[in-house]
Amino acid sequence: MQRPATVTELAKVLKFLGNEQRLHILRSIAHEEKFAREISEEVGISRPLVNIYLKQFEKAGLVKGTNRVGEEPPYLKRYYGALPFELPVSLGLIEKLGDE
Template sequence: MTTDDGLAAAAELFKVLGNQSRLRLLRLLEQSPRTVGALAEAAGLSQPLVSQHLRTLRHAGLVSVTRSGKESIYEVADHHVSHVIGDALEHVHEPDDSAH
Protein backbone atom coordinates (compact mmCIF):
# COMPACT_ATOMS: atom_id res chain seq x y z
CA MET A 1 0.00 0.00 0.00
CA THR A 2 1.47 3.35 -1.00
CA THR A 3 1.05 6.47 1.11
CA ASP A 4 -1.27 7.92 -1.57
CA ASP A 5 -3.86 5.13 -1.32
CA GLY A 6 -7.13 6.81 -0.46
CA LEU A 7 -5.59 10.22 0.23
CA ALA A 8 -7.19 11.85 -2.81
CA ALA A 9 -10.60 10.46 -1.87
CA ALA A 10 -10.14 11.55 1.75
CA ALA A 11 -9.13 15.04 0.59
CA GLU A 12 -12.31 15.25 -1.52
CA LEU A 13 -14.37 14.16 1.48
CA PHE A 14 -12.81 16.88 3.62
CA LYS A 15 -13.55 19.44 0.87
CA VAL A 16 -17.22 18.50 1.03
CA LEU A 17 -17.15 18.64 4.83
CA GLY A 18 -15.27 21.94 4.78
CA ASN A 19 -18.48 23.95 4.65
CA GLN A 20 -20.28 25.00 7.84
CA SER A 21 -23.75 24.83 6.27
CA ARG A 22 -23.19 21.28 4.99
CA LEU A 23 -21.94 20.23 8.42
CA ARG A 24 -25.06 21.76 9.98
CA LEU A 25 -27.29 19.86 7.53
CA LEU A 26 -25.51 16.59 8.27
CA ARG A 27 -25.88 17.15 12.02
CA LEU A 28 -29.62 17.78 11.54
CA LEU A 29 -29.97 14.66 9.41
CA GLU A 30 -28.20 12.62 12.10
CA GLN A 31 -31.14 13.47 14.37
CA SER A 32 -33.80 12.38 11.88
CA PRO A 33 -34.54 12.17 8.15
CA ARG A 34 -36.05 15.41 6.84
CA THR A 35 -37.42 17.15 3.76
CA VAL A 36 -35.66 20.09 2.14
CA GLY A 37 -38.22 22.45 3.67
CA ALA A 38 -37.74 21.05 7.17
CA LEU A 39 -33.94 21.25 6.78
CA ALA A 40 -34.13 24.82 5.51
CA GLU A 41 -36.27 25.88 8.47
CA ALA A 42 -34.14 24.06 11.06
CA ALA A 43 -30.86 25.34 9.59
CA GLY A 44 -32.07 28.88 8.91
CA LEU A 45 -31.09 28.61 5.24
CA SER A 46 -33.03 29.16 2.03
CA GLN A 47 -34.53 26.11 0.32
CA PRO A 48 -32.49 26.66 -2.89
CA LEU A 49 -29.27 26.80 -0.85
CA VAL A 50 -30.21 23.66 1.10
CA SER A 51 -31.01 21.88 -2.19
CA GLN A 52 -27.61 22.87 -3.59
CA HIS A 53 -25.81 21.56 -0.49
CA LEU A 54 -27.84 18.34 -0.53
CA ARG A 55 -26.85 17.79 -4.16
CA THR A 56 -23.20 18.07 -3.15
CA LEU A 57 -23.70 15.72 -0.20
CA ARG A 58 -25.56 13.20 -2.37
CA HIS A 59 -22.84 13.31 -5.02
CA ALA A 60 -20.28 12.54 -2.29
CA GLY A 61 -22.42 9.61 -1.07
CA LEU A 62 -23.00 11.18 2.35
CA VAL A 63 -26.79 11.50 2.16
CA SER A 64 -29.47 9.48 0.43
CA VAL A 65 -32.95 10.47 -0.66
CA THR A 66 -36.23 8.57 -0.62
CA ARG A 67 -39.18 9.85 -2.58
CA SER A 68 -42.61 9.65 -0.96
CA GLY A 69 -45.21 11.06 -3.34
CA LYS A 70 -44.10 14.61 -4.09
CA GLU A 71 -41.78 14.78 -1.06
CA SER A 72 -38.12 13.86 -0.95
CA ILE A 73 -36.84 12.69 2.42
CA TYR A 74 -33.10 13.00 3.04
CA GLU A 75 -31.07 10.99 5.53
CA VAL A 76 -27.44 10.30 6.37
CA ALA A 77 -26.16 7.53 4.09
CA ASP A 78 -22.73 7.06 5.69
CA HIS A 79 -22.71 7.06 9.47
CA HIS A 80 -18.90 6.93 9.53
CA VAL A 81 -19.02 10.58 8.53
CA SER A 82 -21.18 11.34 11.57
CA HIS A 83 -18.35 10.01 13.71
CA VAL A 84 -15.78 12.11 11.84
CA ILE A 85 -17.87 15.23 12.43
CA GLY A 86 -18.42 14.32 16.08
CA ASP A 87 -14.68 13.77 16.57
CA ALA A 88 -13.90 17.10 14.89
CA LEU A 89 -16.35 18.90 17.18
CA GLU A 90 -14.84 17.22 20.23
CA HIS A 91 -11.40 18.28 19.06
CA VAL A 92 -12.32 21.95 18.68
CA HIS A 93 -13.93 21.98 22.11
CA GLU A 94 -10.94 20.46 23.90
CA PRO A 95 -8.85 22.85 26.02
CA ASP A 96 -5.70 24.05 24.29
CA ASP A 97 -2.83 22.31 26.09
CA SER A 98 -0.19 23.51 23.63
CA ALA A 99 0.75 26.46 25.90
CA HIS A 100 1.86 24.08 28.67
Protein backbone atom coordinates (compact mmCIF):
# COMPACT_ATOMS: atom_id res chain seq x y z
CA MET A 1 0.00 0.00 0.00
CA GLN A 2 1.38 3.35 -0.98
CA ARG A 3 1.30 6.22 1.45
CA PRO A 4 -1.56 8.60 0.59
CA ALA A 5 -0.31 11.79 -1.08
CA THR A 6 -3.49 13.85 -0.88
CA VAL A 7 -6.30 14.47 1.57
CA THR A 8 -8.67 12.72 -0.86
CA GLU A 9 -6.48 9.59 -1.02
CA LEU A 10 -6.18 9.46 2.79
CA ALA A 11 -9.95 9.80 3.15
CA LYS A 12 -10.49 6.91 0.72
CA VAL A 13 -8.07 4.65 2.62
CA LEU A 14 -9.60 5.52 5.98
CA LYS A 15 -13.12 4.96 4.63
CA PHE A 16 -12.08 1.59 3.17
CA LEU A 17 -10.43 0.44 6.40
CA GLY A 18 -13.24 1.92 8.50
CA ASN A 19 -15.49 -1.03 7.64
CA GLU A 20 -15.79 -3.58 10.45
CA GLN A 21 -16.27 -6.54 8.10
CA ARG A 22 -13.14 -5.66 6.13
CA LEU A 23 -11.13 -5.39 9.34
CA HIS A 24 -12.36 -8.84 10.43
CA ILE A 25 -11.18 -10.25 7.09
CA LEU A 26 -7.74 -8.65 7.47
CA ARG A 27 -7.45 -9.99 11.00
CA SER A 28 -8.42 -13.47 9.77
CA ILE A 29 -5.58 -13.57 7.24
CA ALA A 30 -3.01 -11.54 9.14
CA HIS A 31 -0.81 -14.55 10.00
CA GLU A 32 -2.20 -17.40 7.91
CA GLU A 33 -3.28 -17.65 4.28
CA LYS A 34 -6.84 -18.82 3.77
CA PHE A 35 -9.25 -19.23 0.89
CA ALA A 36 -12.53 -17.35 0.62
CA ARG A 37 -14.75 -20.09 2.05
CA GLU A 38 -12.59 -20.40 5.17
CA ILE A 39 -12.64 -16.65 5.67
CA SER A 40 -16.40 -16.52 5.08
CA GLU A 41 -17.08 -19.20 7.68
CA GLU A 42 -14.69 -17.69 10.22
CA VAL A 43 -15.97 -14.12 10.07
CA GLY A 44 -19.63 -14.87 9.32
CA ILE A 45 -19.87 -12.96 6.04
CA SER A 46 -21.26 -14.38 2.80
CA ARG A 47 -18.70 -15.82 0.42
CA PRO A 48 -19.68 -13.49 -2.46
CA LEU A 49 -19.13 -10.44 -0.23
CA VAL A 50 -15.82 -11.85 1.05
CA ASN A 51 -14.70 -12.29 -2.58
CA ILE A 52 -15.64 -8.69 -3.38
CA TYR A 53 -13.70 -7.39 -0.39
CA LEU A 54 -10.68 -9.58 -1.18
CA LYS A 55 -10.52 -8.21 -4.73
CA GLN A 56 -10.70 -4.68 -3.33
CA PHE A 57 -7.91 -5.49 -0.85
CA GLU A 58 -5.75 -6.87 -3.68
CA LYS A 59 -6.33 -3.76 -5.77
CA ALA A 60 -5.36 -1.58 -2.78
CA GLY A 61 -2.17 -3.62 -2.23
CA LEU A 62 -3.22 -4.84 1.22
CA VAL A 63 -3.69 -8.51 0.37
CA LYS A 64 -1.94 -10.97 -1.95
CA GLY A 65 -3.82 -13.83 -3.59
CA THR A 66 -2.12 -17.02 -4.76
CA ASN A 67 -3.72 -19.82 -6.79
CA ARG A 68 -2.99 -23.36 -5.61
CA VAL A 69 -3.98 -26.72 -7.03
CA GLY A 70 -5.29 -29.28 -4.55
CA GLU A 71 -6.11 -32.96 -4.70
CA GLU A 72 -9.78 -32.56 -3.82
CA PRO A 73 -12.53 -30.42 -5.39
CA PRO A 74 -12.43 -27.59 -5.90
CA TYR A 75 -9.05 -28.38 -7.39
CA LEU A 76 -8.02 -24.76 -7.85
CA LYS A 77 -8.24 -22.52 -4.79
CA ARG A 78 -7.09 -18.94 -4.36
CA TYR A 79 -5.45 -18.36 -1.00
CA TYR A 80 -5.21 -14.87 0.45
CA GLY A 81 -2.74 -13.42 2.91
CA ALA A 82 -2.51 -9.91 4.33
CA LEU A 83 0.51 -7.85 3.36
CA PRO A 84 2.21 -5.85 6.12
CA PHE A 85 1.39 -2.16 6.12
CA GLU A 86 1.48 0.79 8.42
CA LEU A 87 -0.74 3.83 8.25
CA PRO A 88 0.27 6.44 10.80
CA VAL A 89 -2.24 9.29 10.80
CA SER A 90 -1.52 12.53 12.56
CA LEU A 91 -2.42 16.17 12.29
CA GLY A 92 1.09 16.80 10.99
CA LEU A 93 0.54 14.31 8.15
CA ILE A 94 -2.80 15.86 7.23
CA GLU A 95 -1.18 19.33 7.14
CA LYS A 96 1.46 18.09 4.68
CA LEU A 97 -0.91 16.34 2.26
CA GLY A 98 -1.79 17.95 -1.05
CA ASP A 99 -5.32 18.80 -2.14
CA GLU A 100 -5.14 16.69 -5.34
